[in-house]
Amino acid sequence: MTSLGEYALLDQSWHDVVPDAARRMLIAAAQAFADKGYHATTTRDIAARAGMSPAAVYIHYRSKEDLLFQISRIGHERSLKVLTGVQDPDPVDRMARTVASFARWHAEFRTTARVVQYELGALSPEHHAVVAELRRKIETHVRSMVEEGVRSGAFTVPDLKGTSLAVLSLCIDVARWYRPDGTRTPEQIGSLYADLVLRMLRTP
Amino acid sequence: MTSLGEYALLDQSWHDVVPDAARRMLIAAAQAFADKGYHATTTRDIAARAGMSPAAVYIHYRSKEDLLFQISRIGHERSLKVLTGVQDPDPVDRMARTVASFARWHAEFRTTARVVQYELGALSPEHHAVVAELRRKIETHVRSMVEEGVRSGAFTVPDLKGTSLAVLSLCIDVARWYRPDGTRTPEQIGSLYADLVLRMLRTP
DNA sequence: CTTATCTCTAAGCAACCGCTTAGTATGTCG
DNA sequence: CGACATACTAAGCGGTTGCTTAGAGATAAG
Numbered sequence: 001m002t003s004l005g006e007y008a009l010l011d012q013s014w015h016d017v018v019p020d021a022a023r024r025m026l027i028a029a030a031q032a033f034a035d036k037g038y039h040a041t042t043t044r045d046i047a048a049r050a051g052m053s054p055a056a057v058y059i060h061y062r063s064k065e066d067l068l069f070q071i072s073r074i075g076h077e078r079s080l081k082v083l084t085g086v087q088d089p090d091p092v093d094r095m096a097r098t099v100a101s102f103a104r105w106h107a108e109f110r111t112t113a114r115v116v117q118y119e120l121g122a123l124s125p126e127h128h129a130v131v132a133e134l135r136r137k138i139e140t141h142v143r144s145m146v147e148e149g150v151r152s153g154a155f156t157v158p159d160l161k162g163t164s165l166a167v168l169s170l171c172i173d174v175a176r177w178y179r180p181d182g183t184r185t186p187e188q189i190g191s192l193y194a195d196l197v198l199r200m201l202r203t204p
Numbered sequence: 205m206t207s208l209g210e211y212a213l214l215d216q217s218w219h220d221v222v223p224d225a226a227r228r229m230l231i232a233a234a235q236a237f238a239d240k241g242y243h244a245t246t247t248r249d250i251a252a253r254a255g256m257s258p259a260a261v262y263i264h265y266r267s268k269e270d271l272l273f274q275i276s277r278i279g280h281e282r283s284l285k286v287l288t289g290v291q292d293p294d295p296v297d298r299m300a301r302t303v304a305s306f307a308r309w310h311a312e313f314r315t316t317a318r319v320v321q322y323e324l325g326a327l328s329p330e331h332h333a334v335v336a337e338l339r340r341k342i343e344t345h346v347r348s349m350v351e352e353g354v355r356s357g358a359f360t361v362p363d364l365k366g367t368s369l370a371v372l373s374l375c376i377d378v379a380r381w382y383r384p385d386g387t388r389t390p391e392q393i394g395s396l397y398a399d400l401v402l403r404m405l406r407t408p
Numbered sequence: 409c410t411t412a413t414c415t416c417t418a419a420g421c422a423a424c425c426g427c428t429t430a431g432t433a434t435g436t437c438g
Numbered sequence: 439c440g441a442c443a444t445a446c447t448a449a450g451c452g453g454t455t456g457c458t459t460a461g462a463g464a465t466a467a468g
Binding site: 113117170172177184188196200 | 397
């Protein structure tokens with residue numbers, strides 16, 4: 001029920017959530033939302049996955065939507081950290097390593113990533129605004145990395161904004177198609193995607 | 205309510221659906237599913253969008269899931285047709301034109317595409333098997349196009365299956381991020397994507 | 409006219425939804 | 439020990455869900 005195997009698909013960020021029961025509930029909700037979608041998940045599902053009664057959800061969270069918001073917020077923050085955490089003086093190497101780790105994250109922590117990428121619409125307008133700001137930062141960061149490469153002469157792109165969006169889109173969609181039982185490891189997907197993106201961007 | 209403006213985001217395939225009320229119901233359902241998701245849409249929503257009573261849904265369809273299946277099936281068939289409809293003796297030109305029209309379709313008919321790509325999980329096992337077969341054909345077709353280019357020497361890829369999946373993934377994800385009020389037209393997205401994909405695949 | 413068929417609606421049923429209430433067990437501090 | 443706070447459950451409330459039933463209106467054939 002709470003084996004390491006199930007937790008392996010979740011990001012390490014959850015360790016900060018206290019108390020213990022609140023964290024178990026959040027993890028149960030993330031797994032349920034990723035598996036069936038927010039609207040198809042009932043609060044009874046979540047409580048059962050956490051091994052508690054339906055009412056226990058409301059000890060630690062205001063509502064079902066609050067659970068989604070916490071998962072989405074923490075997930076977006078982690079995703080942004082993965083994206084911006086790579087430092088490298090060379091724009092090409094930086095892009096390659098960033099794409100590799102960002103794409104890899106979407107495979108390895110697919111459970112979190114799916115909630116982050118596909119359940120935005122279920123957030124309240126106020127909560128949506130919070131994660132929308134984080135998403136804007138993600139888009140801006142990718143674009144500025146492409147821009148830097150273009151300035152250095154290493155990259156040549158026909159449409160800066162559109163190409164940046166395509167790079168980001170490619171990485172994000174990993175969360176949709178990746179299956180843990182497939183032939184490729186998250187690491188291998190990261191390497192492949194870094195290579196493909198450099199080919200897309202590099203000056204011929 | 206039933207202006208051309210709203211219908212413009214839907215594929216032309218729907219014209220085959222008869223009788224008239226059944227088609228209106230299917231289009232209303234597709235719009236609702238694309239907008240809010242299958243599980244967040246009620247049969248009363250669908251009926252109201254079609255301008256009929258809640259019970260009218262069940263005159264033409266067995267269930268809410270049956271509506272989803274019809275949309276998903278017709279959408280997948282259309283999507284496959286768009287993908288395989290391009291004929292060109294040159295593997296490079298064929299790939300470019302195919303990617304352009306496939307990516308363009310996901311932008312132009314975003315309503316249909318979103319149901320096709322993001323509501324698979326809500327189908328019954330039997331219905332899911334039907335569209336899964338169509339999806340396999342789509343994947344196979346992209347891979348054989350890449351393969352053909354590699355054989356001709358025009359393309360060089362490190363991982364045939366993985367790269368083909370990435371090309372397909374890039375086009376599909378257009379349905380997630382595209383907004384009709386954006387600066388790029390579906391046509392422009394198609395052109396950009398065709399260019400980006402060729403850069404990904406071409407022998408240096 | 410009657411009869412049959414098709415398409416639709418008004419009303420409603422059983423089940424399920426998110427969430428609340430009332431109460432219990434456990435631990436902590438004085 | 440009693441007083442209080444915390445974390446939980448059993449039970450259930452009001453509202454909504456997908457779907458059904460009974461019947462009305464329209465049309466067309468006999």
